[in-house]
Amino acid sequence: MTAKQARDSTLPEVIDRAASADPARYGFRFLDRHENATWLPHAEFRDRVAATAGALWDEGVRSGDRVALILPTCPEFIEIFFAAQWIGAIPVALYPPVRLGRLDEYHERTAAMLRAVGACVLYTDARIGRILGETIVRYRPRLGVRQAAGLRSGVARQPVVVSPDTTAMVQFSSGTTVDPKPVALTHAQMLANGRCITDAIFALLPPSQGHFPGGVSWLPLYHDMGLIGCLMPALCGPGPLTLISPELFVARPAIWLRALSKYRGTTSPAPNFAYALCVDRVRDEELEGCDLSCWRMALNGAEPMSAATLRAFENRFEKFGFRRDALMPVYGLSEATLAVTFTRPGTRWKSRRFDADSLARGIARRRVGAAADAGGNSQRRRSDRSGDNKSGEWVSSGVPLPGFEVQIRDEHGNALAERRVGSIFVKGPSVMQGYYGRSDSPVRDGWLDTGDLGFIDEGELYVTGRAKDVLVLRGQNQAPHELERAVDAVPGVRVGCVAAVSDIDADGERLLLFVEVRDGDAVATGLPDGPAAGLAEACRDAVRGACGVTVDEIVLLEPGTLPRTSSGKIRRGETLRLWKRGELAPPGAVNAWTMGGAMLRSQAGYARSALGNLRKRLHRGGEAA
C-alpha cells in the first residue's frame, strides 16, 4: 500500500483509490439495533460521495463553505462529510442531542459552534431536524437546515482539485458554550495522522502475510477517535469497517464485542469507560460462541486510563479468547488531529508505581519493590494513598508515533528531564496550525501546548493531570464552569464559589467538586445524615441534571477557602494541589491584631516602593550632573 498511498495527497484521492478495492471485502458495514448489517462497498461509497457532492453543489454549497452535519451514525453521515471535501467545502460534524436530555443548553452550544465556523448550511435527518428550531433561532445558516436523505441521487461531480494544505475539516476541541474551539485541519494533516494509525496496524498485521485488518467502532463519528481513528484507516488502508451507533453500544455493550467476533475485527479503539462498562454490564450468555482472539489492537484513549480497568477487562474476557497483548493505551488530542503516542502494537501494556507525594511535587519517583512493569504482573491492584506507602499505579501511554516528538516543559517553557512532571508539548505532521477563525493558538513554532500534564519515563509518556480548564468525562470534554454554574443554584451554596476539578490518578479521571457553603457550621458537623450530607446530595443532583454526569466526590468548604487569582478567579489546579496535600483550609480569622499586621505590611510595602523611586531619581540626577 505504501508506494501508491504516498501519492494520495487529498481525501478525494484516497477515496478514489479505496474504490478500486474488492467490493465484496472492502467497505463500510452499518449495524442496526437488531444487529442486521447494511454493506456499503468503498466502490459504491465513492459513487455516492460524487453524487452527493453534485447535490450539495446544486443546493449552493461552494469551495471553502463550512458544511455542518448533525446526524447519527448512518451512511448519509460519511457521504455528506466526504462529499463536502469533494467540492472543496469544509465539513463540521456536530453531535446530536442526548436522549432524554435537556435541550436548552444543547441549543445554545450547537448555535455557538455553528456561529464559530460560520456554517453556511446544516444537514440533518427528519427526526433531529424537528427539534433544531431553537438552535436555528440562535444561528441561522445562510442556506438553512436541509435534509440529508436523498442527496445521493444528485448528479455526480468530479472532485475539485485542492492543495493538501487546504482546510479539509473542522473538529471541535475543548472550549465552552460561549467559547467553542474549532480545530482546523488540512488534508495533509488528516492523511498524516490516518497513515500513522494505518501504518501501526499494518506493522502488526501485514496483509503481505495473509492478515486482513478490519475495524469495528461504536464511537461517534463527530468525535475525533471515531472520525480519524476509525474512518481514516478504513480509507487509507483500505479496509473494512463495521459501525455501530454509540447509543446502541451504551445501552447494550455486548453488541460491540459480538461485532468484533462476528466480523473478525482486528482493531477497535474506545475510551477507558467503555472497557469498564463491558466488565460491568456484559453477561457471559450475551457472548455465547464469541471468539475475541481476532481483536489485536484494543486501543484505549481519549480519557485517562486505569490499570485496574485494563486488568479487569483482560481477566473478564480472556475466556472468550481476548489476548493480553491486545490492549493498547494511547494518547492523542484533536489539536494534533488525533493520535500522538501508541503502546507498541503487539506488546503488553505497561504500568509503574510512582510515589504520590513526589509526584505532587513534580517528580516521578518509582516505588522500589512495588514495580508493576507489565500490566497484570502487579499484585497490588489499586492506588494506595494511605499511611507511609502512598503510591499510585500509572499506565504508560506508549511512545511517540513516527514523525512525532513529545516534550515535557516547565512553566517557563524549558524542556524537563525524564521523570519530571510538566506540561506536555507535541510536535508532528498532523498538529493543527490554529483554531478556525481565531487568533489565539496553543501552537508556537510547530509545538502544541496540549494543556495536559505528564512526564516521560524510559521514553514512554505518562499523563498525570491537566493544566487547562477542561474535564474529560467518558471521552467527552466538559467545561468546568458549566458544572459549577449548575451548583450555584443549590440553596446553601455560595454563588460563584464552586470549583469543578479533574483528578487524574492511577484509577483514571475523577470529577471532584469543591463547594463553599454559606454556613460554615454545616461543614464542621459533617454527619452522614446532617445538613452537609443533604447539601452534597443536592449538588450531585444539580450536576447530574444539568450536565448528565455524576460527581465522584464533593468536598464542602468553609467560606473563603478556595484559592483565587488576584482578579478573583478560582484557581482550580491549585485547589486540587492544596487538597491533596491536606492544606486546603479557610483563611485565618481576621481580628484587630491580624488586620493591624496586614496594614503595617502594606504601609511598609508602599514605603519601600517610594524609597526605591527616590533612589532611582537621585541616581539619575547624579548621572546627569
Place this chain on the structure above:
Amino acid sequence: MREVVAAIARDEANWKGPLPEGPLDRHLDSIQRLTLVVAIEDRFQICFDPEDDQRIRSVDDLVAGIVARLGARS
C-alpha cells in the same frame, strides 16, 4: 407498567431502589437515561420521537409516553 419500567431501570440501567420521584435527569446520569430509554424501546417495540424525549421528564411522563406509543401502534 410502572413495575415493568422499574424492572428495566433496575436490570438494565443499574438503578437501585424504588423508581425516582421528580425529574429523571436529577437522578440518572446520561448513560443511565440512554440505557433506560433504549431498553424500554426494545422491550415494548416502540420508538420515541425527539419530541417525546423533550416531553419525558419523570417516570410518570415515561409511562405516559409508553402508553401513548403503544396506543398509536395499535
